[in-house]
Amino acid sequence: MAIITFREALRQALDEEMAREAGVVIMGEEVAQYDGAYKVTKGLLEKYGEDRVLDTPITELGFTGLAVGAAFSGMRPVVEWMTFQFGLLAIDQLIHNAVKYRSMSGGQFKCPLVVRGPNGPAEYLAGQHSQSFASYFVHVPGFKVVAPCTPYDAKGLLKASIRDDNPVIFLESEMSYGHKGEVPDEEYLIEIGKADVKRAGEHVTLVSFSKPVLMCLAAAEELAKEGIEAEVVDLRSLVPLDRDSVYSSVRKTNRAVVVDEAWPKASVGSWIQAEIMKDCFDDLDAPVELVASEDVPMPYNHTLELQVQPTVAKIVAAAKRALYRA
Amino acid sequence: MRPIKGYDKEFLHGLLKEMLLIRRFEEKAGQMYGLKKIGGFCHLYNGQEAVCSGAAAAMHKGVDRLLTGYRDHGHAIALGLDPKAIMAELYGKATGVSKGKGGSMHMFDYDKGMWGGNGIVGGQIPLATGAAFAQKQQKTGGATIVFFGDGAIHQGAFHEAMNLAAIWRLPVVFVCENNQYGMGTSVGRASSVSDLYIKGQAYNIPSKIVDGMDVIAVLEEVKAALDTARKDFQPAFLEIKTYRYKGHSMSDPAKYRTKEETESFLQQDPILLLKSRMEEAKLITEEQYKELDKQLKEAVMQTVEFAEASPEPALDEMYTDIYA
Numbered sequence: 159m160a161i162i163t164f165r166e167a168l169r170q171a172l173d174e175e176m177a178r179e180a181g182v183v184i185m186g187e188e189v190a191q192y193d194g195a196y197k198v199t200k201g202l203l204e205k206y207g208e209d210r211v212l213d214t215p216i217t218e219l220g221f222t223g224l225a226v227g228a229a230f231s232g233m234r235p236v237v238e239w240m241t242f243q244f245g246l247l248a249i250d251q252l253i254h255n256a257v258k259y260r261s262m263s264g265g266q267f268k269c270p271l272v273v274r275g276p277n278g279p280a281e282y283l284a285g286q287h288s289q290s291f292a293s294y295f296v297h298v299p300g301f302k303v304v305a306p307c308t309p310y311d312a313k314g315l316l317k318a319s320i321r322d323d324n325p326v327i328f329l330e331s332e333m334s335y336g337h338k339g340e341v342p343d344e345e346y347l348i349e350i351g352k353a354d355v356k357r358a359g360e361h362v363t364l365v366s367f368s369k370p371v372l373m374c375l376a377a378a379e380e381l382a383k384e385g386i387e388a389e390v391v392d393l394r395s396l397v398p399l400d401r402d403s404v405y406s407s408v409r410k411t412n413r414a415v416v417v418d419e420a421w422p423k424a425s426v427g428s429w430i431q432a433e434i435m436k437d438c439f440d441d442l443d444a445p446v447e448l449v450a451s452e453d454v455p456m457p458y459n460h461t462l463e464l465q466v467q468p469t470v471a472k473i474v475a476a477a478k479r480a481l482y483r484a
Numbered sequence: 485m486r487p488i489k490g491y492d493k494e495f496l497h498g499l500l501k502e503m504l505l506i507r508r509f510e511e512k513a514g515q516m517y518g519l520k521k522i523g524g525f526c527h528l529y530n531g532q533e534a535v536c537s538g539a540a541a542a543m544h545k546g547v548d549r550l551l552t553g554y555r556d557h558g559h560a561i562a563l564g565l566d567p568k569a570i571m572a573e574l575y576g577k578a579t580g581v582s583k584g585k586g587g588s589m590h591m592f593d594y595d596k597g598m599w600g601g602n603g604i605v606g607g608q609i610p611l612a613t614g615a616a617f618a619q620k621q622q623k624t625g626g627a628t629i630v631f632f633g634d635g636a637i638h639q640g641a642f643h644e645a646m647n648l649a650a651i652w653r654l655p656v657v658f659v660c661e662n663n664q665y666g667m668g669t670s671v672g673r674a675s676s677v678s679d680l681y682i683k684g685q686a687y688n689i690p691s692k693i694v695d696g697m698d699v700i701a702v703l704e705e706v707k708a709a710l711d712t713a714r715k716d717f718q719p720a721f722l723e724i725k726t727y728r729y730k731g732h733s734m735s736d737p738a739k740y741r742t743k744e745e746t747e748s749f750l751q752q753d754p755i756l757l758l759k760s761r762m763e764e765a766k767l768i769t770e771e772q773y774k775e776l777d778k779q780l781k782e783a784v785m786q787t788v789e790f791a792e793a794s795p796e797p798a799l800d801e802m803y804t805d806i807y808a
C-alpha cells in the first residue's frame with residue numbers, strides 16, 4: 159500500500175472516475191490551469207481537456223446552479239468550492255434545486271452532483287473563512303453529506319459520491335490536505351453511510367467526523383496513559399447517519415463524547431448528542447458530552463482561534479467528565 | 485403585427501386554440517381558487533399567452549428544454565402536458581403532473597422538456613444554463629429556453645448565468661417576459677434602465693425587444709434564437725414585452741395600476757389579435773371561433789371534473805421521491 163496525502167487521494171478518485179465515465183466534469187474557481195487552490199485537481203486539465211475541467215468565473219451561484227442543471231441532464235459534475243464559506247452564495251441553488259427538483263416533480267429528476275471543498279476552521283483566517291457549515295446541509299432532506307478524515311476514506315468515499323445519483327456534499331479541510339495515510343493500489347469504494355471505528359476501546363466512546371477525528375485519536379492516546387481506553391467512532395458520513403455503529407459502541411462503553419468543530423447551537427454535534435441520549439438512554443452512565451467550537455465568530459489571533467475550537471485537552475477533559483474522573 | 489401569410493391554416497388554428505385553451509384554463513383555475521379548491525400561491529398567465537405559445541411552437545419537441553418561474557401553467561400546456569393532469573396538480577391530487585407534490589408553481593414533465601416551474605425568483609436561470617451546457621457536451625442537438633420576469637432580471641442569478649453562457653458559448657435562449665410589474669413594483673421603479681434587453685450587451689449576447697402580444701413575432705424571434713443556439717452555440721436574450729391582466733397572484737387586487745392601463749392592453753389582446761388576422765385572411769369566422777371557445781370551455785370543465793374525481797396521494801407518498 160502506498161502512503162499518500164489526503165489531497166492526492168482526492169485527486170486519484172477524481173482521475174479514476176473521470177476515466178471511467180465521460181459525464182464526470184469538474185468545475186470551479188482555479189481548478190484547471192491553476193491546478194486548484196489546494197492542488198487537488200493537479201494535472202487533470204492536461205489529461206482530460208478544457209471541456210471536462212473548467213475554470214469558472216468567481217460566481218458560486220452561477221456555476222453551482224449550472225452544475226445542477228447539467229446533473230439533471232445525466233452528467234456527473236463535481237463542483238469545487240474554494241471554501242464552503244463562499245458556497246453560501248450558492249446554497250439556494252443546492253437547497254431549492256439540487257434537492258427539491260426530485261420531490262417537487264414527483265420523482266422525475268435525479269441530481270448526481272458532488273460539491274466538495276474545504277469546510278471548517280483553518281488557521282489565521284478570521285471570521286469569514288473559518289467556520290463549519292455541515293449542519294446547513296445535514297438539516298435539509300435530500301442531501302447526502304460526507305466528511306472523511308483519512309486519505310483512505312477520502313478516496314473511497316469520493317468515488318462513491320461521484321457514482322451516487324443524489325447531490326452529495328463532500329466536506330474536506332484545509333488542514334487535512336497534507337495529512338498522509340495508506341491507500342491500497344487496487345480500486346475500492348466506501349459505501350456512503352457507514353461509520354468506522356478508528357480505535358477500539360471499552361471505557362468511553364468519542365464520536366466525531368472530519369478533521370476533529372484526528373484530535374479524538376490524539377485524545378485517546380492521552381487517555382490511555384491514564385488507563386482510560388477510548389473508542390473512536392469516525393462517522394465519515396453524516397447523512398445517512400450510521401446510528402448502529404454509534405449506538406453499539408455507546409452500549410459497550412456507556413459513555414460518549416461528541417466532538418464537532420462547528421458552533422454548538424443546532425449543530426451536527428448537538429443533534430448526535432441528542433440522538434444518543436434519546437436512543438441509548440438506558441445504556442448511558444453519564445450525560446453525553448459535546449465538545450464544540452465556542453459560540454463566537456472566529457477571531458484572527460492564533461491563541462484565541464485555537465482556544466475557540468475543540469482541542470485534545472478539551473476532549474480529554476470531557477471524556478473524564480463522562481467517566482466522573484474530572 | 486407580423487403577417488400570418490406563410491403559415492398554414494392548421495398551424496394557425498392550433499396556435500389560436502392553444503392560447504384560448506390557456507386563457508380558459510387560467511380563468512377556471514382562478515375560479516376554483518376562489519372556491520378554495522386550490523390553495524397556496526396561484527399566478528395566472530392571462531394576457532401573456534402569446535409568449536409561451538409562440539415560443540413552444542419554435543421548440544424542437546423532445547430535444548429542447550424549457551424552464552420558467554412560478555407563472556407556469558401556460559408553458560406546461562404549450563409543451564403538451566395534459567391539462568387534466570395540470571388541473572389535478574393544482575388540486576394537489578395523485579394524478580397531477582408532479583403527483584400532487586409540486587402544485588401551481590412546480591409543473592414538470594422531464595421527457596416533454598418541461599423542466600419547471602420554479603418558486604425562487606431567477607433561480608431557474610443558472611439551471612437552464614446547465615441544461616444547455618449538458619446539451620452541448622452530450623451533443624444532443626438541442627437548446628434550452630428559460631423564461632423569467634422583469635423582476636428576476638436584477639437577481640445575480642441572471643447576470644452570472646448570462647456571463648457563463650457567453651464565455652462557454654452555450655445553446656441557451658434567455659427570455660425576459662416583461663409584464664411591466666415585479667409583483668406590485670413597476671419596472672420603472674425597480675430598474676435603472678427602461679429597456680431591459682440592453683443588459684444583454686453587457687455580456688456580448690445578441691439581444692432584442694419582441695412584441696409579446698403578437699404570437700407570430702414571438703414565434704419568429706424565438707425560432708431564430710433557438711436555431712442559432714443549436715447551430716452555433718450562440719446564446720441569445722429576448723425581452724418580450726407583455727402584460728398580465730390579473731394581479732401578481734390570486735391574493736393581489738393590483739391596485740398599483742390604473743384601469744385605463746389595463747384597458748389599453750385588453751385592446752391588444754394576443755388572442756384577439758391573432759383571431760382578427762385570421763379573420764382578415766378568411767381562415768376563421770366568428771361562428772367558428774365561438775364554437776372553438778365553447779369546446780375549450782367544455783374541455784376545461786372536464787379538467788376540473790378529472791381533478792375533483794382524482795384520489796389524494798397516499799400518506800406514505802410523503803416519504804417517496806426524495807432520494808434516487
